[in-house]
Amino acid sequence: MENNKFLDIKGLNVSFYTQKGVVRAVRDLDLWINKGETLALVGESGCGKSVTASSIIRLIPSPPGKIESGEIFLDGQDILKLSEEEMQKIRGDKISMIFQDPMTSLNPVFKIGDQIAEIFITHYGLKKKEALERAVEMLDMVKIPSPEKRVKSYPHQLSGGMRQRVMIAMALASPHPGIMIADEPTTALDVTIQAQILDLMKELQEKIQMSLLLITHDMGVVAEMASRVAVMYAGRKVESADVYSIFEKPFHPYTVGLLNSMPSNEKYKHNARLEAIEGNVPNLLEIGDGCPFENRCKYAKDICRNKFPEIKDMGNNHHVWCHFAGELNF
Amino acid sequence: MSFLKLFKSENVANNSESIWYENWQLLKKNKSAMFGLYIIIFFVLIAIFAPVVAPFDPYAQNIDIRKLPFFSWPYILGTDDFGRDILSRIIYGARISLVIGFISVSISLIFGSFIGLISGFYGGWIDKISMRIIDIMLAFPYILLTIVIVALLGPTLLNAMIAIGIARLPQYARIMRASVLAEKAAEYVEAEKSLGVGNVELMFRSILPNCLAPIIVQATLGVGSAIIESAALSFLGLGAQPPTPEWGLMIASAREFVSSAWWIVTFPGIAILFVVLGFNLLGDGIRDVLDPRLKD
Amino acid sequence: MEKILEVKNLKKYFEIKKEGLKATESHILKAVDGVSFDVYKGETLGIVGESGCGKSTLGKTILNLHQKTEGEILFHGVDIGNLSPAQMKPYRKRMQMIFQDPYSSLNPRKKISYLLRQPMRVHNLDKEIDVEARIDQLLTIVGLDVKYKNRYPHQFSGGQRQRIGIARALSLNPEFVVCDEAVSALDVSVQAQILNLLMDLQKEFGLTYIFIAHDLAVVELISDRIIVMYLGRIVEEAPKVSLIANRLHPYTKALFEAFPEMNPRNRRVKKIIVGDVPSPIDPPSGCHFHPRCPFAKDICKSHYPDLKEVSPGHKVACWLYE
Numbered sequence: 001m002e003n004n005k006f007l008d009i010k011g012l013n014v015s016f017y018t019q020k021g022v023v024r025a026v027r028d029l030d031l032w033i034n035k036g037e038t039l040a041l042v043g044e045s046g047c048g049k050s051v052t053a054s055s056i057i058r059l060i061p062s063p064p065g066k067i068e069s070g071e072i073f074l075d076g077q078d079i080l081k082l083s084e085e086e087m088q089k090i091r092g093d094k095i096s097m098i099f100q101d102p103m104t105s106l107n108p109v110f111k112i113g114d115q116i117a118e119i120f121i122t123h124y125g126l127k128k129k130e131a132l133e134r135a136v137e138m139l140d141m142v143k144i145p146s147p148e149k150r151v152k153s154y155p156h157q158l159s160g161g162m163r164q165r166v167m168i169a170m171a172l173a174s175p176h177p178g179i180m181i182a183d184e185p186t187t188a189l190d191v192t193i194q195a196q197i198l199d200l201m202k203e204l205q206e207k208i209q210m211s212l213l214l215i216t217h218d219m220g221v222v223a224e225m226a227s228r229v230a231v232m233y234a235g236r237k238v239e240s241a242d243v244y245s246i247f248e249k250p251f252h253p254y255t256v257g258l259l260n261s262m263p264s265n266e267k268y269k270h271n272a273r274l275e276a277i278e279g280n281v282p283n284l285l286e287i288g289d290g291c292p293f294e295n296r297c298k299y300a301k302d303i304c305r306n307k308f309p310e311i312k313d314m315g316n317n318h319h320v321w322c323h324f325a326g327e328l329n330f
Numbered sequence: 331m332s333f334l335k336l337f338k339s340e341n342v343a344n345n346s347e348s349i350w351y352e353n354w355q356l357l358k359k360n361k362s363a364m365f366g367l368y369i370i371i372f373f374v375l376i377a378i379f380a381p382v383v384a385p386f387d388p389y390a391q392n393i394d395i396r397k398l399p400f401f402s403w404p405y406i407l408g409t410d411d412f413g414r415d416i417l418s419r420i421i422y423g424a425r426i427s428l429v430i431g432f433i434s435v436s437i438s439l440i441f442g443s444f445i446g447l448i449s450g451f452y453g454g455w456i457d458k459i460s461m462r463i464i465d466i467m468l469a470f471p472y473i474l475l476t477i478v479i480v481a482l483l484g485p486t487l488l489n490a491m492i493a494i495g496i497a498r499l500p501q502y503a504r505i506m507r508a509s510v511l512a513e514k515a516a517e518y519v520e521a522e523k524s525l526g527v528g529n530v531e532l533m534f535r536s537i538l539p540n541c542l543a544p545i546i547v548q549a550t551l552g553v554g555s556a557i558i559e560s561a562a563l564s565f566l567g568l569g570a571q572p573p574t575p576e577w578g579l580m581i582a583s584a585r586e587f588v589s590s591a592w593w594i595v596t597f598p599g600i601a602i603l604f605v606v607l608g609f610n611l612l613g614d615g616i617r618d619v620l621d622p623r624l625k626d
Numbered sequence: 627m628e629k630i631l632e633v634k635n636l637k638k639y640f641e642i643k644k645e646g647l648k649a650t651e652s653h654i655l656k657a658v659d660g661v662s663f664d665v666y667k668g669e670t671l672g673i674v675g676e677s678g679c680g681k682s683t684l685g686k687t688i689l690n691l692h693q694k695t696e697g698e699i700l701f702h703g704v705d706i707g708n709l710s711p712a713q714m715k716p717y718r719k720r721m722q723m724i725f726q727d728p729y730s731s732l733n734p735r736k737k738i739s740y741l742l743r744q745p746m747r748v749h750n751l752d753k754e755i756d757v758e759a760r761i762d763q764l765l766t767i768v769g770l771d772v773k774y775k776n777r778y779p780h781q782f783s784g785g786q787r788q789r790i791g792i793a794r795a796l797s798l799n800p801e802f803v804v805c806d807e808a809v810s811a812l813d814v815s816v817q818a819q820i821l822n823l824l825m826d827l828q829k830e831f832g833l834t835y836i837f838i839a840h841d842l843a844v845v846e847l848i849s850d851r852i853i854v855m856y857l858g859r860i861v862e863e864a865p866k867v868s869l870i871a872n873r874l875h876p877y878t879k880a881l882f883e884a885f886p887e888m889n890p891r892n893r894r895v896k897k898i899i900v901g902d903v904p905s906p907i908d909p910p911s912g913c914h915f916h917p918r919c920p921f922a923k924d925i926c927k928s929h930y931p932d933l934k935e936v937s938p939g940h941k942v943a944c945w946l947y948e
Contacts, residue, residue: 044813159902190676191842195884195898217814220843220886224893243890261818264843264888273825274847276818280783517731524691525745525794526718528711539735 005073006211007056007179008032012070014051017063023284025051027235029070033179033228038205038212040226040243042219042258046281047232049215053181056213057095058087075178093123096171100184102163106155112139112166113151119173138169142200161193165200172204179211186221198224219262223247228317231255234282234292236308241318251312251320254293256330291322299328356619363615369608377424386415388422388575397591410584410594412573419575420601426576427605430491430560431553437495438502439549445499446506447541451514451533461507464500472497476559480568487560487576490569494559498552505548509541516540543620550616554609561602577602630802630834631665631688636697636707638680638687642907653907657683659858660697662933665802670828670835672849672866674842674881678906680858681838685804688836689723690714701802719749722795726807728787732779738765738790739775745797764793768823785816792823796831804836809844821848842885846870851939854878857906857914860933864940874942877915913945921946 014026026048033039041049054060055067058079071078074094079087099105107115116138117131126134132151139147142165155163164185171180182201186194202225205212214225222229222243230240231254239252250256257277259265268274279296291297294304303323312325320326357363376383385404392413400408400416407416445464449457467475479493513519514537522536561578563569570576572583577598584594638658644651657680665671673681686692687707688699694707706717725731732741742761746752762772768789779787788808795803805824809817825848827833839845845852852869854862854877862875873879880899901918904910910917916926925945933943 044815161902190840190903191881192676192884192899193902195886196900198886199898218886219814220888223888223890224886226890247888247890257815259888261815262843262888263818263821263841263847264885266888268847274818274822276822277815278819280785280816281813517725517727518733520686520691521723521725521731521791521794522733522744524689524718524723525748525798526715527744527748531748536733536736540733 004034005032006035006075007213008071008073009052009056010071010073012052012055012072013068014048014055014060014065015068016065018285021285024287025065025235025284026055029232029237031230031237031240033211033213035211036205036209037227038214038225040214040216040222040229041232042216042222042229043232044217044258044281046234046284048235049232050183052232053097053183053213053215056181057091057097092119093174094176094178095181096174096177096179097181097183098164098167098171098185100187102160102167103155105167106163108155111152111154112158113153116151116166116170116173119170123173123175134173135169138173139166141172141204142166142169144169159193160189161197164189164197168197168200168204172208172210177208177210179213180205181213181215183215184217185214187216187218194221201225219247219259220264231258234284234287236292237321238293239318239320239322241314242316245316245318249318250330251314251318251325251328252293252322253297253299253328253330257296299324353619357615360615360618362611363618366608366611366613366615369604370612373424373605373608374428376421377428380421380425384415384418384421386418388414388419389573390414397587397594399591400593400597407597408591408593410580411587411591414575416580416594416597419580420577420598422575423577423580423598423601424605426487426570426574427557427560427602430487430494431557431605431609434491434494434498434556434560435549435552437492438498438552439545441495442499442502443506443541443545446503446508447510447533447538449503450507450510451529451537457507460503464503467497467500473559473562476563477566477568480563485568485571487564487570487574490560490563493563494556498556501552502545502548505544506541509544510537513537513540547613547617547620550609550613554606554613557602557605557609627666627669629664630667630702632698632700632703633664633688634662634698634700636661636684636687636699637695638683638692639695655907656858656909657906658687661855661858661860662697663853663860663863665834665836667801667834668828668832669850670837670848672845672852673836673838673855674840674845674852675855676840676881676903678857678903679855680906681840681855682806684855685723685806685836685838689721689804690717691723715749719798720800721802721804722798722800724788724791724795724803724805724808727811728784728791729779729811731791732787732794734779737776737778741779741790742775742794742797745794749798751798760797764797767796767827768793783816784812785819788812788816788820789823792820792827796827799831800833802834802836804838806838807840808837810839810841817844824848842882854881857904857909859914859930860941860943861915862940862942862944863933864942868937868940872937872940874936874940874947875915875944876919876921876946880918913943 009029009031012026012029016023016025029052041052043049051060056072060067067080072080074090079090113132113135116135117128120126120131120134121128135151136147139150144150144162144165158166171177186197189197198221201212216222226243228240228242229246231238231252233254239250239255246255250259260275261277263274277296282292282295289308290305291308294300297304309321309323312320314320314326395409395413396411398405398409400406402408405415410416445460449460476493476497479496480489483489483492519532519537522532560569564576564578565582570579572579580598581595588595636658637660640655640657642653642655644653661684673684675681683692687694690706698705699707701717701721706714739761742764743757746757746760761775765772765775770786770789782790809820812820821844828835837845837848846866849866851865853860854875856877862878873882883897899918912928913926913930916922919926923945931943931945931948933941934947935941936947
């Protein structure tokens with residue numbers, strides 16, 4: 001079991017040093033992903049999920065960002081100890097990343113075929129012609145229609161869904177695709193296209209036994225894709241469990257609130273008022289050492305303000321960080 | 331990437347100061363901009379209090395003390411070929427130069443912005459016609475255009491200011507038009523339209539304040555160049571006329587003594603240099619604050 | 627029930643010019659192409675569809691923010707699509723809009739009090755009512771502290787700004803409000819707050835909403851009736867209950883099928899429709915959906931079906947139901 005962890009993050013702390021003060025974007029984060037499984041990292045804007053992703057590929061803009069402490073083991077190797085050159089080799093080889101807006105990672109002045117072929121030229125040492133043939137194969141694999149024609153297209157000539165397929169193709173073109181980090185990969189897409197892309201990701205993941213770290217705010221996407229779920233709030237992980245436990249027996253008041261905030265929750269079939277979480281996400285500059293959800297939590301007591309709770313094991317790898325986990329009735 | 335989101339306070343910020351106040355706070359931290367501002371303030375004070383500060387009458391000629399070198403007490407910077415005190419003439423010249431700078435920039439600022447605002451807001455044929463005229467103006471070499479306008483109006487200081495103002499106007503119109511076009515697409519414009527806000531209010535009260543940033547930068551930098559240009563016009567005999575203590579004119583009328591009495595030419599030149607430097611430093615600082623994308 | 631709004635065969639075309647090397651090509655983008663529906667007093671009419679279906683253009687054309695190309699927009703029987711800006715002004719008071727982006731829909735250089743005062747000043751209400759008291763009242767209604775009224779928009783969070791936008795829309799006491807993706811830019815937990823607020827305000831002030839969104843769950847939650855659009859046309863229109871029970875149009879089915887459910891045990895093998903949404907500049911012939919439709923017949927390729935009522939209030943435009 002222990003050896004199965006493809007990615008293992010231990011005690012990660014990431015801060016941003018801004019003019020107004022220190023923003024502790026990620027605090028004491030532990031996270032692991034087994035080979036071939038999908039972990040969904042869920043939370044709202046500012047919860048630290050994207051910062052976590054950038055830490056894994058070591059692309060935190062520094063300054064102002066800084067990884068303060070922690071270890072990130074990728075396939076048994078602590079990547080935070082690697083030199084920038086060694087890290088460069090791992091990016092696009094064992095780790096690949098896809099973003100919400102594929103345009104930011106595709107070069108607008110090169111044909112997509114050339115951009116994919118580039119990977120085969122650098123990582124496999126192929127000749128241009130062979131590399132282009134492989135690029136066509138990759139596009140075919142991600143189900144882009146008439147790939148022979150599409151390799152000659154520029155990114156702006158493709159639709160959003162097609163561009164995301166190209167990004168996935170590029171991620172899979174690497175020699176040892178071990179883990180794909182997908183940061184809100186379908187948020188900018190239409191529902192029907194989102195379904196296509198999620199479907200494609202699932203299919204390809206099964207085919208090549210790749211781990212997937214799916215970062216999203218959409219509990220619907222989580223339900224569709226994840227095998228395990230970690231919920232983050234204001235820089236902290238507050239709950240993690242397998243996907244069924246999260247949806248059926250959540251223990252943290254924030255997880256419960258998040259599920260209740262979704263209009264697609266089955267309890268709202270009859271036009272009921274939503275059970276919303278009141279208040280706003282706290283300012284990360286002003287957060288103390290207590291539970292960050294304390295100011296919005298119906299069940300908060302004095303202890304919540306002063307102390308971040310210890311991990312509570314609810315059995316079956318279901319972990320909750322709440323002083324009153326298991327004692328609350330939602 | 332969404333790192334910037336982190337820095338956005340999710341709760342209501344505590345201060346209720348305006349964006350202008352925040353920008354001023356940022357500008358205060360910019361050392362070179364503040365240095366520029368101090369230079370400008372220094373020259374403005376000199377100009378205002380010229381009669382008090384200047385040791386002599388800038389027009390008083392004295393044939394006995396012609397071309398005294400600098401540090402010939404009490405003529406600190408020496409005298410010119412008519413025996414006038416150079417320091418006093420530079421001090422009085424600050425009045426003229428600053429007035430030229432401000433007035434000519436005001437002309438191009440007001441009319442240029444107005445043209446840009448109208449043509450960006452209404453678009454269509456109004457835009458087409460005004461922008462073609464602006465294109466034609468831009469096609470002329472700038473100094474030539476200024477000279478043509480002065481030649482038409484007659485060579486006086488006031489006409490030089492007008493000419494500089496008109497010749498620089500296209501830049502302001504273009505900058506204004508570009509920012510109006512960008513602002514017009516913002517959702518708040520549509521929101522205010524849907525509330526029934528009329529075009530005039532939309533243009534002048536809603537959109538205009540959002541377009542001022544690049545114009546302010548341009549105007550600050552523009553004062554410096556207007557001062558240089560008026561000096562150039564005076565040098566060519568198309569601006570201020572003797573015996574006005576205008577810096578450009580002072581250089582022009584003493585150019586034959588460059589080798590024999592270099593200080594007559596040099597000190598007005600240094601004055602120009604410092605004022606222009608002041609405006610450029612301040613302008614660059616304002617630009618850094620208002621448009622961080624342009625930074626380095 | 628009283629009809630507030632009748633839209634008849636409304637069309638909004640945009641001319642798009644592409645400057646080529648040899649000639650300037652001109653294309654017509656049919657953003658809204660012959661749409662008819664009614665809105666009844668006190669209801670929420672939801673409009674869903676994917677990007678490029680024309681739902682936002684429709685909302686703006688109804689409010690006369692875009693000049694219509696053809697058709698009628700009857701607001702209490704008056705065709706407001708033909709009115710001049712001056713004639714339109716009294717109607718602006720009665721119909722309002724809530725915008726998508728809480729960051730760009732408020733003028734960044736103005737204080738909150740200015741933003742709320744502006745509509746009342748423009749409509750000369752400042753002589754009739756105590757505007758300052760009204761501002762306080764509006765802020766209280768949308769759940770904001772009155773003490774924040776002298777702050778600027780950038781000092782508020784997204785959800786708070788959207789509340790300000792709602793307060794501004796309510797400042798003139800409108801009867802009809804178009805919400806254009808009013809919650810889609812917000813975080814999930816804040817989105818729920820704003821949806822609750824919109825529902826509460828509707829009850830309290832008897833508002834009529836058109837609620838435009840791409841999020842099917844949000845639309846199904848808040849709406850009484852739902853219109854599904856595809857490439858500028860209505861493909862299905864039905865009371866919510868009827869639509870949930872019986873999704874008729876293949877596109878409606880595909881759309882709701884594709885929407886991720888909140889139940890990980892319901893991960894089924896989905897029937898996912900293939901292909902992209904075609905460009906509205908050059909939509910497919912006949913029924914615009916036919917290239918992606920698993921049930922397409924020959925007639926679908928050549929003729930566009932009419933919107934026909936198949937059960938009370940439930941209309942569908944599909945040859946399968948002819």
